[in-house]
Structure formats: structure tokens, C-alpha cells
Amino acid sequence: xxxxxxxxxxxxxxxxxxxxxxxxxxxxxxxxxxxxxxxxxxxxxxxxxxxxxxxxxxxxxxxxxxxxxxxxxxxxx
Numbered sequence: 001x002x003x004x005x006x007x008x009x010x011x012x013x014x015x016x017x018x019x020x021x022x023x024x025x026x027x028x029x030x031x032x033x034x035x036x037x038x039x040x041x042x043x044x045x046x047x048x049x050x051x052x053x054x055x056x057x058x059x060x061x062x063x064x065x066x067x068x069x070x071x072x073x074x075x076x077x
Contacts, residue, residue, distance in 0.1 A: 001074055003039065004051065004067035011040040012072030019069040028070075032056040039072065 006012055014037050017025050032055050033039065042052040042059060049064040 001072060002068050003041075003053070003062075003070040003072050004064055006041045006072065006074065008041050008043050011038055011075045013038055013075060014070060015073050016071035017069075019071070020066065021069075024066055028060075028066075031060055032058065033060070033070075038075065 001012070003012065003014075014033060014035050016035065017028065017033070020028065037055060040054045042054050044051045050061040051064060051067055052059055052061050053067075054060075
């Protein structure tokens with residue numbers, strides 16, 4: 001499933017960043033968003049973009065178009 005499909009309060013493990021363009025992928029990896037890392041959707045903006053995610057204790061705002069390229073494995077809440 002895609003990171004963009006997770007609802008607020010739900011978590012998942014990153015399985016792939018392969019569909020993310022190279023430059024944003026490098027930036028995300030530098031911020032700790034790596035494969036096999038847990039990510040939690042904190043909230044979604046009222047218009048649906050951006051989304052706030054928590055990775056390794058830090059909050060990151062991601063464009064919806066970028067979150068649609070990140071593959072996650074849904075964890076139980």
C-alpha cells in the first residue's frame with residue numbers, strides 16, 4: 001500500500017522508495033525515512049495536501065504526490 005493511503009493515527013513500515021525521484025529520495029533518506037523504518041501518519045491537511053508523518057520521533061510534512069510513491073506495509077494501530 002502507499003503511504004498516502006494510511007489514515008491519521010495509523011502506522012506502517014517503509015518497504016520501498018524506488019518510485020520516488022532521486023533528489024527527493026536522498027533528502028527523505030537523510031531525514032531518516034529509510035526502508036524498514038516505521039512511519040506514522042499524524043494528520044492530513046484540510047485540503048488533503050500535505051500530510052504530516054512521524055519518523056524516528058521527528059515530524060515531516062510530505063506532499064501527497066510524494067507520499068503516493070512511498071510503499072509501506074500497514075502495521076496494526
